[in-house]
Structure formats: structure tokens, C-alpha cells
Amino acid sequence: NAGVTQTPKFQVLKTGQSMTLQCAQDMNHEYMSWYRQDPGMGLRLIHYSVGAGITDQGEVPNGYNVSRSTTEDFPLRLLSAAPSQTSVYFCASRLSGSGEQFFGPGTRLTVL
Amino acid sequence: AQSVAQPEDQVNVAEGNPLTVKCTYSVSGNPYLFWYVQYPNRGLQFLLKYITGDNLVKGSYGFEAEFNKSQTSFHLKKPSALVSDSALYFCAVRDNSGAGSYQLTFGKGTKLSVIP
Numbered sequence: 001n002a003g004v005t006q007t008p009k010f011q012v013l014k015t016g017q018s019m020t021l022q023c024a025q026d027m028n029h030e031y032m033s034w035y036r037q038d039p040g041m042g043l044r045l046i047h048y049s050v051g052a053g054i055t056d057q058g059e060v061p062n063g064y065n066v067s068r069s070t071t072e073d074f075p076l077r078l079l080s081a082a083p084s085q086t087s088v089y090f091c092a093s094r095l096s097g098s099g100e101q102f103f104g105p106g107t108r109l110t111v112l
Numbered sequence: 113a114q115s116v117a118q119p120e121d122q123v124n125v126a127e128g129n130p131l132t133v134k135c136t137y138s139v140s141g142n143p144y145l146f147w148y149v150q151y152p153n154r155g156l157q158f159l160l161k162y163i164t165g166d167n168l169v170k171g172s173y174g175f176e177a178e179f180n181k182s183q184t185s186f187h188l189k190k191p192s193a194l195v196s197d198s199a200l201y202f203c204a205v206r207d208n209s210g211a212g213s214y215q216l217t218f219g220k221g222t223k224l225s226v227i228p
Contacts, residue, residue, distance in 0.1 A: 042220040044218075058215065
């Protein structure tokens, strides 16, 4: 199993540009989530999904969109990038119930 | 709302000494509690979890954590620290009942430095 994969690993955008961060998992996990990590702030939940076709907002959803058309994939879209979205983004997945989350390697995004 | 507090931004310990990284939590219902470790420029790796049962939980790499319901704490411990344990440690909580049961809330992290 590849686990949770994310692409790209690094990305530089200009203010106002849009892009999609890709996330895929091959463990047949129902739950998938996107987090951003900023220094001194831990991980903050952006959006999550409890299954194909079902998504919901987390703590910091503004400026981001998600969709879940398949169990495996959960892309994160930045609609119009802003410097405040400079961060490291992690995708994670888990089974329902008491299972722990498995994290991808992260995408480091810089918005100029 | 659920929350996690890690009161120490940094913990320094000498190699071979015991280490403790502190975590307290707040949830409405019963907690699922987790510890994760992050090495530089890497994703988070799962260390251990408390779901129910024995209050002392053993995990990967010799780490353990003690669940204390009355003090709402879940401190991470290791009897003898290694230099390779130096990393960023995150405590996380999920409410296992009703609202919030989907979401995992993280603390801000504690940087552990083990000094040779």
C-alpha cells in the first residue's frame, strides 16, 4: 500500500492564482481530511469528508473548496490564492470508529 | 467545543533520562486521545492512542502515555530518552460521541530536544 499520497510536494503561486492540491489514499478509508500547519499553531482542520459525496467545513475553511467523488481521492482547491495561505498542507485519512489518522507527506505552498 | 493544551513549547532532556511531554484536553463526551510525532520536513506519524480500558497505553519506539480522567490529562512518557527522539510532538483529541465525533483537534505541539 502506498498509504496517503499528496502532490505536489512544493508549489509557489502568485496572489490571485488558483490551484488544486491532490490527495489520494489506497486503504479504503471512509474519512479524509485536510489540515494546514503554521508555526506555533499546530494543525488546523480545513475541510473533511466522511464518505464519497459528503464534505463539511472544519475550523479554517475560507478560501478553500473540496469535493469527494470517489473514496480514494480528496482534492483541495485554492480559489484565489492569498499570502495568508502560505503554509504546509497535510491530507489525512482514517477508518470510521476509533482508528487513528494516517497522514500524507505534505505540500509546502508559498503565495507571493 | 473540544480543545487540547500542550503547555510547553519546548522540552529539553539529557540522553538516557526519562522524558515527559504534557497534554491536557477538553471534550463534551468521552475522549479518544492520540499522540503523533513529526520529524523535520515530514508528515505526522502515529505513536499511540487511548480509546478505552487500561489507563496506561504503550506505543511505538518505547513511548507510553497515561490517561487521567480526573485531571483530563494524557501525558506522553519514555523511561530513557534517545537523541533520535528529538522531534515535534502533537497531542490530539476526538470526542467519541455526537457532535464533533468526526473531527480531530490538535494541540500546538511540543518540540522535544534530547541532548547527548
